[in-house]
Amino acid sequence: MTPAPSAADIAPKTCAWEIRATDLKVRAGRRKTAVDGLSLSLGTGAHGLLGPNGAGKTTLIRALATVLRPAAGELELFGTSVDGAGDLRSVRRRIGYLPQEFGYYKRFTVREFVEYMAWLKEVPKADIPAAVQRAVERVGLADRADERMKALSGGMVRRAGIAQAIVNDPAVLLLDEPTVGLDPAQRMRFRELLQELGRDTCVVVSTHLVEDVAAACSDVVVFADGRLVYQGTPRDLAAAGGPEDPGDSPLERGYSALLSGSGQERGAW
Ligand SMILES: Nc1ncnc2c1ncn2[C@@H]1O[C@H](COP(=O)(O)OP(=O)(O)OP(=O)(O)O)[C@@H](O)[C@H]1O
Numbered sequence: 001m002t003p004a005p006s007a008a009d010i011a012p013k014t015c016a017w018e019i020r021a022t023d024l025k026v027r028a029g030r031r032k033t034a035v036d037g038l039s040l041s042l043g044t045g046a047h048g049l050l051g052p053n054g055a056g057k058t059t060l061i062r063a064l065a066t067v068l069r070p071a072a073g074e075l076e077l078f079g080t081s082v083d084g085a086g087d088l089r090s091v092r093r094r095i096g097y098l099p100q101e102f103g104y105y106k107r108f109t110v111r112e113f114v115e116y117m118a119w120l121k122e123v124p125k126a127d128i129p130a131a132v133q134r135a136v137e138r139v140g141l142a143d144r145a146d147e148r149m150k151a152l153s154g155g156m157v158r159r160a161g162i163a164q165a166i167v168n169d170p171a172v173l174l175l176d177e178p179t180v181g182l183d184p185a186q187r188m189r190f191r192e193l194l195q196e197l198g199r200d201t202c203v204v205v206s207t208h209l210v211e212d213v214a215a216a217c218s219d220v221v222v223f224a225d226g227r228l229v230y231q232g233t234p235r236d237l238a239a240a241g242g243p244e245d246p247g248d249s250p251l252e253r254g255y256s257a258l259l260s261g262s263g264q265e266r267g268a269w
Pocket residue numbers: 028029030031032034051052053054055056057058059060
């Protein structure tokens with residue numbers, strides 16, 4: 001008789017890196033290779049993804065969310081290859097994703113929207129009400145949870161988007177420009193949430209706001225023209241800049257110095 005599987009056999013595989021890309025290429029549209037030979041390993045922590053317009057950040061995040069399939073190279077999430085050949089359901093259950101633009105039914109209340117996303121993520125039915133309540137509380141929307149989505153301001157809609165991304169307690173959380181439209185107080189609160197989430201989650205946050213990265217991320221990934229330009233601590237990135245580099249803060253100057261070294265002009269039109 002075959003022995004029953006042990007708890008270790010059926011527990012989710014633990015791995016040093018939640019995300020591992022090796023010479024990864026991803027296309028945006030038919031022709032453009034927007035991620036062009038990326039090798040990168042990311043574990044638990046808040047990783048700030050910086051790069052100029054068109055660098056390939058959104059394309060990378062879409063590949064990590066398993067929305068886009070790699071064109072070449074290897075991408076592993078939780079040690080499982082996501083080349084499109086296998087069943088990705090168990091991987092997707094462990095991902096939270098806030099796209100730059102996300103769809104929702106305007107007549108849904110915030111609670112209904114987040115509940116719906118929890119159901120799509122296959123959160124066990126009995127756990128959904130508490131998971132939704134916790135998610136809306138974490139983004140400061142508990143008092144608006146029973147209002148319809150169409151009655152919310154742009155910043156509140158984005159906070160509802162963050163709530164749906166965290167409702168399944170993801171092991172990998174992907175946030176594409178999450179602070180767009182947030183007022184200063186909410187941005188501060190978001191930074192705290194990011195720090196909190198980064199303690200036990202692999203968070204990748206794409207942003208143009210270098211200060212958000214400085215305040216909330218333990219690791220910075222700079223991406224330009226589909227390629228990795230830098231990965232390291234915010235402190236080391238700041239040290240790469242000098243007084244002659246453009247920017248309002250040491251980190252911005254370090255970022256500018258790196259981009260000009262890689263042939264990119266930060267902020268050039
Ligand atoms: N559907 C598409 N068809 C063709 N090219 C595309 C498509 N989507 C994106 N691109 C191109 O791929 C490159 C990377 O785009 P992407 O949106 O990933 O960059 P990004 O770093 O997120 O930019 P931004 O900071 O402006 O949001 C750009 O050159 C863009 O023009």
